[in-house]
Amino acid sequence: MLYVIQSIVLLIWLIYIIRKEKYSARAMITAYLFFVMVTDIPEITFNQLLEFYKFPTYLFVNNIKDNQMGIVFSDGIILPMTNMIICHYAIKTKKPWSVAFVFAAVYGLLEWIYLKLEYLIYYKWNIWISISIYFLVSRFIFIFASKLMQYKPPLPYFIRIGTSTYAVTAWFGAILGGSLAGLYQWRPYIFQHESADDRFSELSISLIFALLSAVIIPKTKQKYRPIFFTSFAVVAIIISYYSRGQGWLIYNNWNNVLTAIRWIIPFAVLVWLDRWESMSRGTAD
Numbered sequence: 001m002l003y004v005i006q007s008i009v010l011l012i013w014l015i016y017i018i019r020k021e022k023y024s025a026r027a028m029i030t031a032y033l034f035f036v037m038v039t040d041i042p043e044i045t046f047n048q049l050l051e052f053y054k055f056p057t058y059l060f061v062n063n064i065k066d067n068q069m070g071i072v073f074s075d076g077i078i079l080p081m082t083n084m085i086i087c088h089y090a091i092k093t094k095k096p097w098s099v100a101f102v103f104a105a106v107y108g109l110l111e112w113i114y115l116k117l118e119y120l121i122y123y124k125w126n127i128w129i130s131i132s133i134y135f136l137v138s139r140f141i142f143i144f145a146s147k148l149m150q151y152k153p154p155l156p157y158f159i160r161i162g163t164s165t166y167a168v169t170a171w172f173g174a175i176l177g178g179s180l181a182g183l184y185q186w187r188p189y190i191f192q193h194e195s196a197d198d199r200f201s202e203l204s205i206s207l208i209f210a211l212l213s214a215v216i217i218p219k220t221k222q223k224y225r226p227i228f229f230t231s232f233a234v235v236a237i238i239i240s241y242y243s244r245g246q247g248w249l250i251y252n253n254w255n256n257v258l259t260a261i262r263w264i265i266p267f268a269v270l271v272w273l274d275r276w277e278s279m280s281r282g283t284a285d
Contacts, residue, residue, distance in 0.1 A: 002119045003057050003073040006110070010081040017088050023149055026280060029273070030160055031087065031148040035080035036167035037210070043075045044203055048196045052125040056118065064179045064195050070119075072174055082107070086138050087145035096142035104135035157277070162214030164273055166206050168266045169236075173202040176262065184254040186243070201248070205236065213270070222278050226271050233267040 018028060046052045047067070055070020056063070082103075089099050108131040114120035115127070147155045154160065177184045178198040186201035187194060209232050216228055240259045243249035 100138035166210035
């Protein structure tokens with residue numbers, strides 16, 4: 001429940017900030033998707049691939065599923081919203097070192113509480129590493145806070161569309177596949193543990209398409225961009241079907257039609273996001 005409580009508190013805090021400062025929906029979506037990618041890649045690496053620590057949420061009996069739920073809370077809700085809040089205070093106070101110190105201290109204390117209550121378990125980690133990361137990340141955020149929250153000016157479009165592609169495609173896999181819902185599972189036997197194998201495979205595909213989007217989409221005329229997003233979806237479906245044939249993708253309560261839908265929907269969302277950006281501001285910056 002501790003993860004749920006913290007998520008609710010952060011959501012209320014962030015909504016208050018957005019309403020008070022009248023930040024645009026476009027900026028908030030961009031910032032959120034940006035921070036999902038920024039937090040997800042290192043978190044998956046440290047938690048599942050290297051097994052430095054685990055996130056027991058005590059919401060599931062199965063420990064693997066429980067840890068995956070903790071990653072969803074951490075990467076998909078808590079850390080992105082925290083980083084958006086840090087951006088806001090970095091802009092308002094113009095005192096990046098003070099903001100970084102305060103957030104590192106607060107989150108260091110929260111992590112200590114999580115440890116004491118056993119909502120966080122260290123294996124090859126310690127709290128001072130976490131506090132150092134909190135401090136450095138909070139300070140680094142100041143560099144591009146106004147570009148994310150206020151679009152003054154926005155981040156270059158290749159960064160925005162690349163991070164959006166990763167976040168949108170990865171979110172579907174985090175919820176539907178692997179150890180959480182378990183509707184399907186990637187198992188190319190790169191890692192010994194099934195959950196690490198699944199997350200590495202799924203996120204590698206998302207990262208590849210993020211890089212392709214970052215390179216191709218900003219250089220493409222607006223009217224042709226849906227063709228490229230559609231092509232990406234088709235390639236992802238083909239990769240999935242081929243992997244299924246090789247035994248690298250396992251269907252539990254899943255089938256080929258659902259696989260196609262799983263990839264069509266996120267790329268359709270990206271077409272919409274891209275058009276939204278183009279209607280409000282140039283996307284070839």
